Amino acid sequence: MTCYEWILFDADNTLLDYDRGQKYALNSAFADFGVTRRVDRYLVDYNRINAEFWVMFEKQEVTAGELRVARFARLFRENGLDLDAAAFSRVYLDYLSRADFLLPDALATVRYCRDKYRLALLSNGLAEVQHARYRRAGLDKLFPVRVVSEEIGVPKPDPRIFAATLDLCDHHDKSTVLMVGDNPGSDIIGGQRFGIDTCWFNRTGAAAPADIRPTYEISKLAELRAII
Numbered sequence: 503m504t505c506y507e508w509i510l511f512d513a514d515n516t517l518l519d520y521d522r523g524q525k526y527a528l529n530s531a532f533a534d535f536g537v538t539r540r541v542d543r544y545l546v547d548y549n550r551i552n553a554e555f556w557v558m559f560e561k562q563e564v565t566a567g568e569l570r571v572a573r574f575a576r577l578f579r580e581n582g583l584d585l586d587a588a589a590f591s592r593v594y595l596d597y598l599s600r601a602d603f604l605l606p607d608a609l610a611t612v613r614y615c616r617d618k619y620r621l622a623l624l625s626n627g628l629a630e631v632q633h634a635r636y637r638r639a640g641l642d643k644l645f646p647v648r649v650v651s652e653e654i655g656v657p658k659p660d661p662r663i664f665a666a667t668l669d670l671c672d673h674h675d676k677s678t679v680l681m682v683g684d685n686p687g688s689d690i691i692g693g694q695r696f697g698i699d700t701c702w703f704n705r706t707g708a709a710a711p712a713d714i715r716p717t718y719e720i721s722k723l724a725e726l727r728a729i730i
């Protein structure tokens with residue numbers, strides 16, 4: 503068993519319920535703009551469009567600022583909605599910043615880990631949204647290092663964001679670092695390429711994508727206690 507010193511946690515859908523938060527924020531923003539019909543359909547479309555824009559962000563084809571508005575502009579264009587994308591984006595992000603829904607076991611597991619290891623949060627997202635959610639959920643007090651991709655300029659799985667995180671941790675022994683996250687395409691392959699151990703939080707029992715070899719795999723966050 504490896505003796506870890508630092509545990510890097512992903513935030514969304516690892517500690518915080520992002521799916522629930524996004525649905526809350528979209529529903530609330532649409533209600534504010536007077537749209538009450540077909541909102542579930544728009545949520546499905548938004549998920550697809552948002553994922554496409556994050557891929558473009560990973561390839562540095564769009565900036566985080568462009569992503570904020572362009573994803574809604576496309577959603578509205580595709581659905582024939584006559585709404586101001588920039589204004590909608592501001593309202594949506596304001597609601598999302600308040601979406602501090604923690605997943606079961608999250609706080610208990612983090613507190614357990616905090617007694618034994620040093621902890622960092624490493625998340626892909628928008629800085630203002632993530633930091634506001636961390637404060638509301640109490641995660642800012644539990645994680646001395648909190649890295650959001652917008653601040654670094656590249657998202658996971660780019661090795662540079664892992665390197666930047668370890669710089670902030672002032673820790674450079676990769677053999678004593680573990681990355682815990684739900685997303686094989688960013689958390690696990692990213693950790694793997696960077697050269698640290700990984701733990702895939704596979705809540706849904708999905709098959710591992712090709713080339714993805716997590717060091718550990720868990721289906722509940724509390725199972726982390728058994729392996730570290």
Ligand SMILES: [Mg+2]
Nearest residue numbers: 512514515684
């Ligand atoms: Mg995640």
